[in-house]
Amino acid sequence: MADTTFYRIVSVIAVFIAWEIAGRIPISVAFPTFSSTMTALYDMTADGSILRAYGQTLQPLAVGVLISGGFGVAIGVGMGLNRLFQWFWEPIFVVLQASPVAALIPLITYAYGIGLTAKTVAVIMLAAPIIVLNTYKAVRNASPSLIQMCRSFQGTRMQEIWRVIIPNAAPVIFAGLRLGVAAGFIGVILAELLITPTGIGDLISYNRSIAAYDYMYAAVFTIIVFSAVMVGLLEKAEINFFRPEKKKGH
Amino acid sequence: MDVFGIRIPPVFSLLIWITLWEIAGQLELAFILPPFSAVILELFQLITRADFQSAAWLTFQSFVIGMTISIVAGITIGFLMGSSRMANSILGMWVNIFASAPLSSLVPVLMLLFGLGQTTIVVTVVLFSTWIIALDTYAGVNHISGSLSEMGKSFGASRRQLLTKVLFWAALPEILAGVRMGLIRAVKGIVIGQLLVSVVALGRLFRTFSDNFQFEEFWALTIVLFIFALLFSSAIGWLEQKVEYYANTRF
Amino acid sequence: MSTLSMAAAPVQADTKAQDNIVEVRDITKFYGSDIHALSSINLDFPRGQMTTLLGPSGCGKTTLLKIIAGLLEPTDGQVLVNGKQVTGPGPERAFVFQDFALLPWATVLRNVGFGMELTGKPKAEREAKARHYINEVGLSGFEDKYPHELSGGMRQRVGLARAMAVDADVLLMDEPFSAVDEQTRRKFQEDLLSLLANEKKSVIFVTHSIEEAVYVSDQIVLLSPRPGRIHSIIRPEISREISPEDIRRDKTYLDTIEEIWSDLKKYLE
Numbered sequence: 001m002a003d004t005t006f007y008r009i010v011s012v013i014a015v016f017i018a019w020e021i022a023g024r025i026p027i028s029v030a031f032p033t034f035s036s037t038m039t040a041l042y043d044m045t046a047d048g049s050i051l052r053a054y055g056q057t058l059q060p061l062a063v064g065v066l067i068s069g070g071f072g073v074a075i076g077v078g079m080g081l082n083r084l085f086q087w088f089w090e091p092i093f094v095v096l097q098a099s100p101v102a103a104l105i106p107l108i109t110y111a112y113g114i115g116l117t118a119k120t121v122a123v124i125m126l127a128a129p130i131i132v133l134n135t136y137k138a139v140r141n142a143s144p145s146l147i148q149m150c151r152s153f154q155g156t157r158m159q160e161i162w163r164v165i166i167p168n169a170a171p172v173i174f175a176g177l178r179l180g181v182a183a184g185f186i187g188v189i190l191a192e193l194l195i196t197p198t199g200i201g202d203l204i205s206y207n208r209s210i211a212a213y214d215y216m217y218a219a220v221f222t223i224i225v226f227s228a229v230m231v232g233l234l235e236k237a238e239i240n241f242f243r244p245e246k247k248k249g250h
Numbered sequence: 251m252d253v254f255g256i257r258i259p260p261v262f263s264l265l266i267w268i269t270l271w272e273i274a275g276q277l278e279l280a281f282i283l284p285p286f287s288a289v290i291l292e293l294f295q296l297i298t299r300a301d302f303q304s305a306a307w308l309t310f311q312s313f314v315i316g317m318t319i320s321i322v323a324g325i326t327i328g329f330l331m332g333s334s335r336m337a338n339s340i341l342g343m344w345v346n347i348f349a350s351a352p353l354s355s356l357v358p359v360l361m362l363l364f365g366l367g368q369t370t371i372v373v374t375v376v377l378f379s380t381w382i383i384a385l386d387t388y389a390g391v392n393h394i395s396g397s398l399s400e401m402g403k404s405f406g407a408s409r410r411q412l413l414t415k416v417l418f419w420a421a422l423p424e425i426l427a428g429v430r431m432g433l434i435r436a437v438k439g440i441v442i443g444q445l446l447v448s449v450v451a452l453g454r455l456f457r458t459f460s461d462n463f464q465f466e467e468f469w470a471l472t473i474v475l476f477i478f479a480l481l482f483s484s485a486i487g488w489l490e491q492k493v494e495y496y497a498n499t500r501f
Numbered sequence: 502m503s504t505l506s507m508a509a510a511p512v513q514a515d516t517k518a519q520d521n522i523v524e525v526r527d528i529t530k531f532y533g534s535d536i537h538a539l540s541s542i543n544l545d546f547p548r549g550q551m552t553t554l555l556g557p558s559g560c561g562k563t564t565l566l567k568i569i570a571g572l573l574e575p576t577d578g579q580v581l582v583n584g585k586q587v588t589g590p591g592p593e594r595a596f597v598f599q600d601f602a603l604l605p606w607a608t609v610l611r612n613v614g615f616g617m618e619l620t621g622k623p624k625a626e627r628e629a630k631a632r633h634y635i636n637e638v639g640l641s642g643f644e645d646k647y648p649h650e651l652s653g654g655m656r657q658r659v660g661l662a663r664a665m666a667v668d669a670d671v672l673l674m675d676e677p678f679s680a681v682d683e684q685t686r687r688k689f690q691e692d693l694l695s696l697l698a699n700e701k702k703s704v705i706f707v708t709h710s711i712e713e714a715v716y717v718s719d720q721i722v723l724l725s726p727r728p729g730r731i732h733s734i735i736r737p738e739i740s741r742e743i744s745p746e747d748i749r750r751d752k753t754y755l756d757t758i759e760e761i762w763s764d765l766k767k768y769l770e
Contacts, residue, residue: 091264
C-alpha cells in the first residue's frame with residue numbers, strides 16, 4: 001500500500017513539473033508557471049484573503065446543502081415509500097437532474113436579488129435533484145429479503161421503515177448527500193461568477209480582470225484542492241459509519 | 251399510478267407541473283415567469299430565427315467533436331485503470347479528483363487559454379464528460395468475470411482480440427451508462443461555458459434575452475436546451491436497453 | 502419404511518385425531534394470470550415433527566412455505582395454524598431465510614433479538630434470551646460481531662437462533678443450508694436434529710436435496726412441478742439410535758433416497 005501512495009505522489013509531482021515547464025515556454029500569455037501560482041497562493045493565504053473568500057463562499061453552500069439535504073431526503077424517502085408521491089415528483093426531478101439548470105442561475109437575481117439568498121437558491125437548485133433521486137432510489141431498492149424478514153417476525157410498517165428500510169438505504173443516501181455537496185459547490189461558484197462577485201468566485205473574476213493570472217490560477221487551484229479534500233473526507237466518513245466491511249484491515 | 255384501473259405513466263405528472271406553470275404565468279405571480287403557453291409559442295418562433303440556428307449549429311458541432319474525443323479518451327482511460335492495480339491507483343486518483351471537482355471554476359481558465367470561440371466549447375465538453383465515462387468504463391471492466399478473459403485466452407485470443415471481441419462488449423452496459431452521464435454533463439458544461447463567456451453563440455442569446463427582460467424567449471431557449479439534453483440522454487438510454495439482456499448474467 | 506403414494510386423493514388417509522400444528526386446505530397460487538405455481542394443495546403437518554417439502558425447481562415448494570408463513574397470499578385456499586385460519590405472519594410461526602437476511606448494521610446479539618424487538622419485548626429480557634440461543638447454536642463469544650465478520654455458516658446459525666428465540670410453535674426453513682459448503686451443510690443437518698430434540702418444535706423444511714430430506718425428516722412431501730401438486734408422501738422411519746455417520750450408510754436411508762430419486766427423475770428435463 002505504501003507503494004501506491006508513493007507512485008501517486010510521483011504523479012502529482014510530475015504534473016506540477018509539467019505545469020512549470022508549460023508556463024515557462026510559455027504556451028500562452030495567460031498561463032502562469034506552477035511556481036508563480038504557488039507564490040501567489042502563499043501571498044493570498046498569508047494576508048488572509050483566501051480564508052475570507054472561503055468564509056463567504058461557504059455560507060450559502062452550508063445553508064443550501066442543509067436545506068436541500070433536509071427536504072431532499074424527506075421527499076426522496078416519501079417517493080421511495082409511496083407510489084403516488086413518486087409518480088408526482090419523479091419526472092420533474094429527473095428533468096431537473098438531466099437538464100442544465102445552470103442556465104437559470106442568471107434569472108435568480110430577478111427573484112431573489114444579489115445577496116446570500118440568491119446564492120443559496122443556486123446551491124439548492126443544483127443540489128436538490130441529486131439528493132432526492134439518490135435517496136428515492138436507495139429507499140425503493142432497499143433489500144426485499146430484509147423487508148420480508150421483518151414482516152415474517154410481525155414487524156409493523158413503521159418498524160419496517162425505521163428499523164430496516166432507512167438503515168438499509170442510509171449508505172446510498174449519504175452518498176447522495178456527498179454528490180449534493182459537490183453539486184452545490186458548483187452552484188455557489190457559478191452564482192459568484194454570474195450574479196455578484198463574492199468569496200472565491202470574486203477572487204477569480206477580480207484577478208482575471210486585472211490580468212493577475214497567477215493569482216487567478218491560485219484561486220482556481222484552491223477550489224480543486226478544496227473539493228478533492230471535502231469529497232475525500234465525506235467518503236471516509238461514509239466508510240467509517242456506514243460500510244464497516246470496506247474499512248482497511250477488517 | 252392508477253386511476254379507475256387505468257395505468258397513467260409517470261410522465262403525465264409533468265402535465266400537472268406544466269398546468270401549474272401556466273396558471274402561475276396567467277396570474278402573473280412572478281414577472282420572470284410568463285405563461286407556459288406563451289413560452290411554447292415563442293419556442294416555435296425561436297427555432298426559425300437565423301441567429302438561433304447559427305448559434306445552435308455551432309454549439310452542436312463542437313458538442314459532437316468534443317463528445318467523440320471524450321468517449322474515446324474516457325473508454326481508454328477506463329480500460330487502462332482496469333488493466334493493473336498501479337494504473338488504477340494513479341489514474342483513479344486523478345479521474346476521481348476531476349470527476350468531483352467543480353469544473354465550472356476551470357471554465358474561466360479555459361476561456362483565457364483557448365479564446366472565446368469553438369475551441370473552448372470543445373475543450374469544455376471534453377473536460378466535463380471524460381471523467382465519468384472513464385469511471386463507468388472502469389466499473390464495467392471490473393464487473394467482467396475473470397473467467398471470461400481466461401476463456402478467451404484459453405482459446406488463443408490475442409490481447410487485441412480479447413479487448414475488442416470480449417472485454418469491450420462485456421463492459422458495454424456500464425460504458426453506455428457512462429456515456430449517458432457524460433452527455434448530460436457535457437451539455438451542462440456547454441451551458442455553463444456559454445453563460446460565463448456570453449459573447450458568442452447561445453451564451454450571447456441568453457445574455458441578450460435576460461438583459462432585455464425577454465423572458466418568453468429566455469425560457470423558450472432554456473426549454474430547447476433541456477429538450478436537447480433529454481433527447482440525447484434518452485437515445486443512449488435506448489441503446490442501454492438493447493444491451494440490457496445480457497447485463498445481468500455476467501456474474 | 503412406509504410409503505403412501507397419493508395419486509387421486511391427496512389427503513392423508515389416517516388423520517384420526519392426529520394433532521396437526523399446520524393444516525393446508527386447497528391452496529392454489531397463480532402468479533399473474535399465466536404462471537400456475539400451486540394447484541389445490543391439501544396437507545397436514547403433524548405437531549412436533551419435521552416435514553420436508555421436496556421437489557425439483559418449479560414445483561412451488563418455496564411458494565407453499567411462504568404462503569404458510571403468511572408472506573405470500575394464496576389465490577385460493579386456507580392455512581390453519583393450531584386449528585385457526587391465518588392470513589399473515591404470526592407469533593406461532595418463525596421463518597429461517599435462505600440468504601440469512603441479517604441486518605448488516607447490527608451485532609449478532611441485536612440480530613438474534615430482532616424478532617423479539619419487533620414484538621416489543623423489554624431489552625433485558627431480549628438480550629438474556631438472545632444470549633441463551635446464541636449459545637445453543639454454538640456462537641458464544643460472537644455476540645458483538647457484525648455479520649460481515651462471520652462466515653456463511655455462522656450467519657445462518659444467527660438466523661436460526663433468531664427464529665428460535667421468538668418461541669414459535671413451528672419453524673419454517675427455506676433451503677437454509679443451500680448457501681453454505683457441503684461439509685458445513687452436513688454438520689448443520691446433524692446439529693439441527695440435536696437442537697430440535699431439545700426444543701420440541703415442529704419444523705417445515707424446504708430443500709431440493711434428497712439426501713438432506715431423508716436425513717432430517719420424519720415425513721417427506723414430494724411435489725411435482727408445473728403446476729405444483731402433491732406427488733406422494735413418504736415417511737423414512739430411520740432409527741435415530743444409530744450415530745449420525747452410520748445413518749448415512751444405513752440401508753433404509755439409502756433405499757429411500759434411491760426410490761425418491763427414480764420417482765423424481767421423470768420431472769427433470
